[in-house]
Amino acid sequence: MRTVAVTRIGSLRDPDEATRGRIGVVDLPEPPLGPEDVRIRVAYSAICGSDPHLAEGYFGTDVPIGLGHELSGVIEARGERATRNGLKVGDRVAGNFLRFCGTCRPCQAGKQQFCENIQEYNRPGMAETVTWHESQVYRLPGGVSLLHGCLLEPTSVAVRIADKTNVRVGDRVAICGGGPIGQLALQVMRMHGATALTMIEPIAARREMAARHGAEHVIDPVAEDQRARAAEITEGGGYDVVIDASGSTRAVSGLLDIAAKGATVVYGAMYPERFELPLNLSDYLYLKELTLTGVFVSPYAFPRALQILPRLELDELTAAVFDLEDAPAAFDAHVSGRHPKVLIRCNDIVDEGVAS
Numbered sequence: 532m533r534t535v536a537v538t539r540i541g542s543l544r545d546p547d548e549a550t551r552g553r554i555g556v557v558d559l560p561e562p563p564l565g566p567e568d569v570r571i572r573v574a575y576s577a578i579c580g581s582d583p584h585l586a587e588g589y590f591g592t593d594v595p596i597g598l599g600h601e602l603s604g605v606i607e608a609r610g611e612r613a614t615r616n617g618l619k620v621g622d623r624v625a626g627n628f629l630r631f632c633g634t635c636r637p638c639q640a641g642k643q644q645f646c647e648n649i650q651e652y653n654r655p656g657m658a659e660t661v662t663w664h665e666s667q668v669y670r671l672p673g674g675v676s677l678l679h680g681c682l683l684e685p686t687s688v689a690v691r692i693a694d695k696t697n698v699r700v701g702d703r704v705a706i707c708g709g710g711p712i713g714q715l716a717l718q719v720m721r722m723h724g725a726t727a728l729t730m731i732e733p734i735a736a737r738r739e740m741a742a743r744h745g746a747e748h749v750i751d752p753v754a755e756d757q758r759a760r761a762a763e764i765t766e767g768g769g770y771d772v773v774i775d776a777s778g779s780t781r782a783v784s785g786l787l788d789i790a791a792k793g794a795t796v797v798y799g800a801m802y803p804e805r806f807e808l809p810l811n812l813s814d815y816l817y818l819k820e821l822t823l824t825g826v827f828v829s830p831y832a833f834p835r836a837l838q839i840l841p842r843l844e845l846d847e848l849t850a851a852v853f854d855l856e857d858a859p860a861a862f863d864a865h866v867s868g869r870h871p872k873v874l875i876r877c878n879d880i881v882d883e884g885v886a887s
């Protein structure tokens with residue numbers, strides 16, 4: 532089974548070819564179809580901002596490391612007991628790369644994200660097929676194409692980020708980072724009735740994209756005085772909700788200064804393992820009573836992500852598509868930042884679910 536994988540550990544941004552991380556297309560065995568499993572012929576699998584971290588060995592260094600957890604496709608086979616959610620061969624689906632066991636103490640305590648048996652079904656989905664437990668699979672709504680459907684998983688992250696903000700209608704909201712998660716979070720926060728909705732992003736094309744999809748203000752944190760602009764936009768009060776979707780170590784500390792008293796700051800990205808954020812407890816937790824939180828994975832967010840998928844504007848996030856065998860070029864394009872999101876077409880599947 533042709534699968535996109537990390538074939539050499541290293542930074543994909545390393546200027547030295549000899550030590551740079553490498554992405555290749557390898558043959559991996561197709562896992563057996565268990566009685567409660569479904570096999571999905573993958574249509575599209577999107578490159579995630581976390582994939583370069585995998586190339587750096589964040590979750591292990593044994594290559595090849597199969598990639599891909601943001602995917603859509605069509606069910607081609609079903610185990611004999613995979614019937615509890617009414618899934619059928621031919622269904623257009625997307626899903627959650629994580630299978631929560633439902634049995635361990637964290638699962639039973641409503642904290643699926645800390646499931647102790649979570650890795651069992653985390654299989655590479657940037658491949659010809661992926662075999663998942665039926666509990667991981669969601670049928671796409673009729674109006675959602677396979678192309679857009681591969682964004683179910685990142686949409687679930689945006690939903691989870693919104694949950695963690697505890698946003699209320701009318702709250703002033705700033706989002707730092709105009710990558711895919713930031714852009715999706717922007718649309719989700721707009722749905723929540725966010726005001727003074729602001730995108731902080733150094734790349735002009737990403738600021739413009741945010742402005743097309745609901746950002747009322749944009750800040751260039753490099754060319755502008757972020758704190759002064761934020762004060763001007765919020766009439767000195769600061770933002771009630773601040774979301775980091777950049778993962779940038781340069782960006783994260785300044786966010787505490789644009790947060791209002793009593794605000795929630797969600798660090799909604801992946802950060803370098805050894806990076807530490809200086810935190811003045813007197814200023815930020817005592818005087819300002821900030822709530823600081825983060826997002827690891829997104830339990831319970833998929834059904835709601837599925838509900839909002841037809842309402843999201845996803846064309847710009849799904850415009851750059853590469854074929855499976857061109858995955859190395861697709862990752863080069865991802866690293867270059869030329870496209871807001873890069874997709875891999877894993878099979879050429881006629882989408883029978885939507886009129887095009």
Ligand SMILES: [Zn+2]
Pocket residue numbers: 579580581600601684685
């Ligand atoms: Zn992802």
Ligand SMILES: [Zn+2]
Pocket residue numbers: 631632633634635636637638645646647648649
């Ligand atoms: Zn569990």
